[in-house]
Amino acid sequence: xxxxxxxxxxxxxxxxxxxxxxxxxxxxxxxxxxxxxxxxxxxxxxxxxxxxxxxxxxxxxxxxxxxxxxxxxxxxxxxxxxxxxxxxxxxxxxxxxxxxxxxxxxxxxxxxxxxxxxxxxxxxxxxxxxxxxxxxxxxxxxxxxxxxxxxxxxxxxxxxxxxxxxxxxxxxxxxxxxxxxxxxxxxxxxxxxxxxxxxxxxxxxxxxxxxxxxxxxxxxxxxxxxxxxxxxxxxxxxxxxxxxxxxxxxxxxxxxxxxxxxxxxxxxxxxxxxxxxxxxxxxxxxxxxxxxxxxxxxxxxxxxxxxxxxxxxxxxxxxxxxxxxxxxxxxxxxxxxxxxxxxxxxxxxxxxxxxxxxxxxxxxxxxxxxxxxxxxxxxxxxxxxxxxxxxxxxxxxxxxxxxxxxxxxxxxxxxxxxxxxxxxxxxxxxxxxxxxxxxxxxxxxxxxxxxxxxxxxxxxxxxxxxxx
RNA sequence: GGUGGAGUGGCCGAGUGGCGAGGCAGCGGCCUGCAAAGCCGUAUACGCGGGUUCGACUCCCGUCUCCACCUCCA
Numbered sequence: 062x063x064x065x066x067x068x069x070x071x072x073x074x075x076x077x078x079x080x081x082x083x084x085x086x087x088x089x090x091x092x093x094x095x096x097x098x099x100x101x102x103x104x105x106x107x108x109x110x111x112x113x114x115x116x117x118x119x120x121x122x123x124x125x126x127x128x129x130x131x132x133x134x135x136x137x138x139x140x141x142x143x144x145x146x147x148x149x150x151x152x153x154x155x156x157x158x159x160x161x162x163x164x165x166x167x168x169x170x171x172x173x174x175x176x177x178x179x180x181x182x183x184x185x186x187x188x189x190x191x192x193x194x195x196x197x198x199x200x201x202x203x204x205x206x207x208x209x210x211x212x213x214x215x216x217x218x219x220x221x222x223x224x225x226x227x228x229x230x231x232x233x234x235x236x237x238x239x240x241x242x243x244x245x246x247x248x249x250x251x252x253x254x255x256x257x258x259x260x261x262x263x264x265x266x267x268x269x270x271x272x273x274x275x276x277x278x279x280x281x282x283x284x285x286x287x288x289x290x291x292x293x294x295x296x297x298x299x300x301x302x303x304x305x306x307x308x309x310x311x312x313x314x315x316x317x318x319x320x321x322x323x324x325x326x327x328x329x330x331x332x333x334x335x336x337x338x339x340x341x342x343x344x345x346x347x348x349x350x351x352x353x354x355x356x357x358x359x360x361x362x363x364x365x366x367x368x369x370x371x372x373x374x375x376x377x378x379x380x381x382x383x384x385x386x387x388x389x390x391x392x393x394x395x396x397x398x399x400x401x402x403x404x405x406x407x408x409x410x411x412x413x414x415x416x417x418x419x420x421x422x423x424x425x426x427x428x429x430x431x432x433x434x435x436x437x438x439x440x441x442x443x444x445x446x447x448x449x450x451x452x453x454x455x456x457x458x459x460x461x462x463x464x465x466x467x468x469x470x471x472x473x474x475x476x477x478x479x480x481x482x483x484x485x486x487x488x489x490x491x492x493x494x495x496x497x498x499x500x501x502x503x504x505x506x507x508x509x510x511x512x513x514x515x516x517x518x519x520x521x522x523x524x525x526x527x528x529x
Numbered sequence: 530g531g532u533g534g535a536g537u538g539g540c541c542g543a544g545u546g547g548c549g550a551g552g553c554a555g556c557g558g559c560c561u562g563c564a565a566a567g568c569c570g571u572a573u574a575c576g577c578g579g580g581u582u583c584g585a586c587u588c589c590c591g592u593c594u595c596c597a598c599c600u601c602c603a
Contacts, residue, residue, distance in 0.1 A: 092603070105603035135601060226531040227599065293603030324603070331597065360552080361542060366535075366596070373541060376553040386566065419543045423551035437568050499562055506564080517566050
């Protein structure tokens with residue numbers, strides 16, 4: 062096995078050499094559940110879902126921990142706006158995220174810890190940092206505790222910045238910091254903030270700072286040394302830099318490989334609330350098939366910026382249709398007897414090479430083409446081989462059409478009812494064609510097309526399908 | 530100012546020092562009553578200027594443009 066991943070810290074492709082042979086621990090920065098998920102969140106989750114699926118396919122026992130940060134400044138602020146208790150908002154948003162992940166067939170992580178359930182361990186780490194001289198309670202009596210960046214020579218190691226080059230935030234509130242670059246590990250409770258957002262601590266009641274929760278949750282479940290830490294590119298600084306500094310200063314070896322997924326842009330700009338260009342998960346999944354959305358999100362390498370457009374989604378939909386068409390025809394021709402198969406070597410090589418999914422998709426399409434060709438020439442052995450490999454690749458990519466047949470569709474009886482009605486029309490059309498009454502035949506086809514039903518004439522008669 | 534990344538054919542998007550991934554769209558052909566689907570074939574390319582090399586889109590230097598982070602952000 063020779064799996065390579067690009068590591069942000071060393072800026073090189075690293076061979077994955079698990080801390081525990083045969084097993085891999087991955088920690089992914091999940092969302093701060095402050096507002097609705099957008100397509101960028103989906104892309105991030107999908108990137109690590111693909112990583113997890115591939116490492117599993119390679120025989121590794123994967124432990125994937127993706128946190129939910131459910132206490133944070135923004136959550137408190139947004140809850141004030143909506144009038145909900147902050148914890149109700151956090152949970153409501155968390156469920157929106159889960160629904161979007163499920164729709165995309167992002168597998169549930171091994172565990173999904175919430176920040177609010179890890180306060181004790183955060184405090185333990187903060188205490189340790191104070192003991193070691195890398196953190197200090199604010200002198201202003203605010204109850205805040207800060208990480209002392211000056212005490213940590215390696216500060217900036219992840220993002221290759223020198224501490225002295227860092228521009229101080231113009232609008233940062235210095236409060237009790239010794240240096241503007243110091244960051245909060247613990248925030249003292251302030252009058253007016255909900256009592257429910259306050260936990261007792263050796264430094265007074267308060268709540269955690271933004272970065273400490275990840276140091277606590279990752280090491281809690283994966284150990285003080287673990288294999289892979291992932292997150293969005295925009296989290297490199299300050300979040301991951303601070304997370305690394307406080308973890309290392311606390312004496313943890315921490316993550317071996319730091320992986321960062323690229324962002325989704327709209328109109329060549331990053332999606333952001335202030336630009337009002339966010340594409341929300343619910344809207345997107347409501348307007349395009351989940352399978353196509355998943356394909357689209359995987360169509361660029363995970364580290365590249367991915368440009369969103371309605372056209373791109375439509376192209377993904379077409380590509381997926383092509384794949385689904387082959388899978389359906391192959392299953393029918395083989396009477397469902399699609400053999401189990403391994404993924405092709407080229408596919409495996411692409412995935413091993415820093416999860417080159419676009420390259421892997423090229424292999425998938427090549428096999429689909431070969432399968433279609435086999436179908437056209439009646440080469441059943443070739444068809445079986447291609448169908449098996451295609452199926453295996455689709456499983457790894459989470460794109461198998463069988464997974465996307467919704468239960469509602471299958472169980473409601475709608476499909477059967479529609480089939481009866483469409484078959485009646487197809488019989489009429491077949492009769493008309495037999496009499497060479499093509500205008501009647503075409504009228505029937507046009508009517509069905511108008512209704513969103515596509516007709517294909519095959520050697521076995523007409524087939525129908527719903528336009529994606 | 531610092532740090533990281535990108536500029537590839539109509540569009541999206543991989544990649545490599547030397548037979549131009551893949552998808553979508555296009556064109557020609559096969560199939561079809563006509564379509565659809567599929568198959569076969571096919572055009573269009575590597576921001577710009579130098580350099581290294583037998584040969585560079587790929588390496589080096591310079592240059593232009595764009596994006597991200599340095600403030601909450603996947």
